[in-house]
Amino acid sequence: MARTRAKLGWLDSADARHRQRRPVYEIVIFRELGLYPRGTYVLPDSLFHADDEVVFSVVRGVPWDIFDPELPFTELRSLSPGHLRLVSALMLCEVRNGSRLIFYPEIESRPLLDARRLQLDSPSVLAEIRDLVMGRCREQLAIERVRRHFRPPERPYDLWTHSEFAIHRLPEFFEALNPVDYVVYRGMHALMKADMLSRHPEFREEATTACYVALDASFSAVQEHLVQSGIVNPSARDAAQWVHRHFNEPFGLPAPGADERYFGEMYEQRIMTLHPKSRHGAVPVAPLMYEDYMFMRRDLREFFAYLLTGRHGEDFQRDVDVHLGKRRPYER
Template sequence: MGFFYADEHIAFSLVHGGDWDDIFEEAPYSEFNWASPEELRLMASLVLCELRDDAYVSLYPVVRYSPRIDALDLDLTCPLTVHRVRELILNTIHEGQSPFGPHHRLLGLHGKKYDVVPAERYGFDRLLKFWNALSDASLVFFRGIYTLIKADMLRQHYEFNEEAILSLYIALDASFSLVKLHLEHKGTREPTAHDAAVWLHHHFDAPFGLEAPKATEKYFETFYEERVMTMHPASRYGDLPYAPIMHDDIPHLRRSLREIFAYLLLEEHGADFHADVQEHLARYPNTTGS
């Protein structure tokens, strides 16, 4: 249970639950596990509600600032709760002190204006589906969504677009692991990178009449060489003083991976995908959709 609120003056979320240590007994030590399980579950639910080629759910959470409200019974479905929490945070910022402990990160938000997007530009009709399905999602799935969010944060700064792509490469690897696991559950023994490419084509490209992958083609193969050269300055492709990547890689990977994660979680496409297929078939009636 949780909620997210945003207006041009403030954006925040409130969830029940504790840290990863509470549910993951063998969790490794980390100083970068800044989002709790339920915080990440809520953020993931929102991100997965994006529509194809429409506005991102572009979050920029305050890292390692997760105050806890001391309340035994808090109704998160009540609008009054939302209002009271909003006022508490705003008063904390204006007063320059925090009842929650260290507050310097909150103070840095004073006077900021948030860019808000009308809710109808997102598929929030599927929000509850995503939220419920995420209760059983794997740790790899959460890592994939986490790195999508980190990429969104990094791409806000032109100087860190290369690092945004690196974050998306982690999300890409997570999606590959999840697709292979999905194929195993569907009966494919020891699925390969080519099997994953065929799966991707069948579910996302074939309905638009795109050609099937060649016999040797691998999952997101066009990014393979760039990934190697980006992450290994010295490799079999030679020594490079910079990453051979482009800014366009960010929206391409970001949108593709978001949709793949959404499909893997619910095993269905959203209405926006089907609408795009119908529009394509109306424009190109000889295309074979599936």
């Protein structure tokens, strides 16, 4: 006789400590401040679900300190390796000049499921997990606000239809993010945090600063790519030429000049933003525009997508064809 699986429940703190060195199913609930792809997306040991009432992800894995005990100590809470991999893969599915995905995870409470193995592509398993998550949200609403572990959704979510994105590339990006590349993961995490900050107008300076972290990560990733291609000690100019060769030259744009560097046009403002006093003088405010965040957020996502997979999406070739007059702007 087939064995019936026990009803799902939460793993209590004592059991969680006992299993801390084993992979567990961790739930992350996302706040309504984000912009999410509607639907359910299942990948190996990972699931993301978004509907009007709740958005959450489920990942079977371990936290950073168990994944790599040699990492430096930090008191900051963040996404686990598995959740960051899932969120990054979804972000990379954006298309050029298209809609933007914003992931706003609630990281103060990340409950664990009491389960060894789950068939995440099963509709009944998804329904059971969703019921548990909704129950946790209702429990939090009954708790005094100052004692809540996370904020339950206070309004319907903003969701995009999956047709707005290159969702068919999700498995490709998910696979490309394994094994973990610390530089790429740090860059994608910085882009996610920049998006979170951008939802609050008073923190748009900090959103741009987070993009500077992603910018530095992308520069290191490009340098590593150039080293693998045979360039010894690649410079910022070599990186600028890489950008031109893979992103600008197909559009017929001129090659970078002898003095042009990787994102060189942003160098001075980045120095003045991060250093109140520098060789450029003392500044009481950061010399930024909101477009700085938007441009970096757009370009760096595309750079990471190309670096991880070694190819452009169909959206890139479509834009090239439109630019060269080979295709009409609204022609598929």
